[in-house]
């Protein structure tokens with residue numbers, strides 16, 4: 001069996017966790033701040049605030065920006081549900097703009113149309129899906145022209161680069177996730193990056209029950225704090241991020257060079273970007289035939305994602321979810337993510353390529 005995802009955890013993470021357990025500082029503790037400092041330094045960002053997850057990071061970013069009931073936020077229809085759920089948590093409404101057929105990220109042209117249809121929209125959440133940076137210059141230009149705040153969802157793109165800049169410092173604020181399947185993990189966990197001191201401060205208060213001083217609550221906040229245990233793991237993982245990403249890139253290159261099946265569209269890599277291959281996602285004519293073949297050969301895979309966000313049953317009563325997003329819908333019917341994790345051996349890669357090249 002070749003698993004779709006395989007965690008990379010070593011003695012470094014183990015030792016740190018034991019150290020935290022013995023210190024008794026399980027919740028708040030020095031590793032949380034250290035992780036924030038190292039993470040923001042890695043990105044060259046002004047402020048980093050650790051959170052309990054990527055989802056909660058997105059939620060507090062929106063709230064810190066004053067987005068709430070009656071507001072609209074534009075985003076892609078093709079992402080993990082947390083992206084648009086965070087908008088709904090604030091009371092705002094998501095507006096979905098279709099994806100680009102080549103990058104699978106938010107299409108600048110579709111964004112432009114969405115702004116025309118919803119000129120009152122306050123912000124746009126851009127997702128760097130599967131580890132590939134979105135068309136940021138075009139998106140930023142549209143956003144600037146229309147007074148839209150740009151938020152980056154970097155949950156799948158730690159260390160990805162767009163025109164010599166890391167993702168996470170391209171918009172007003174960004175959210176990362178350290179869920180175990182992501183490029184690095186802390187167990188559960190997330191991070192907000194921003195250069196804006198006001199947003200950083202508000203986010204910090206929101207994640208800690210609305211308090212700056214203990215038991216004085218300036219606003220109704222949340223318990224969205226990262227624990228010291230999670231931060232200890234994240235800190236060690238961050239040191240290995242570039243090595244892990246390099247391995248993912250090499251694995252992707254092997255697939256780029258060796259998968260030759262006519263019925264398959266491989267991921268596209270625009271030359272001005274570093275793709276970090278959170279997923280290596282194929283678009284296939286006959287998905288059920290390919291997945292049957294992968295199953296038969298013990299190769300793990302994922303469907304990211306089988307249903308676009310506005311078509312989810314949970315969203316059936318949201319007015320902006322009635323519509324058509326043909327590019328995203330087509331991809332949802334044809335996508336398959338194959339293993340690309342850093343622990344893959346050359347033998348496993350060769351096996352996967354053979355199975356895919358010979359399917360049906």
Ligand SMILES: *Cc1c(COP(=O)(O)O)cnc(C)c1O
Pocket residue numbers: 053054055056079080082083127153155156176177178179188189190
């Ligand atoms: C994983 C993910 C999230 C949510 O992160 P959690 O840490 O699981 O809450 C948000 N957006 C995208 C695109 C993701 O892949």
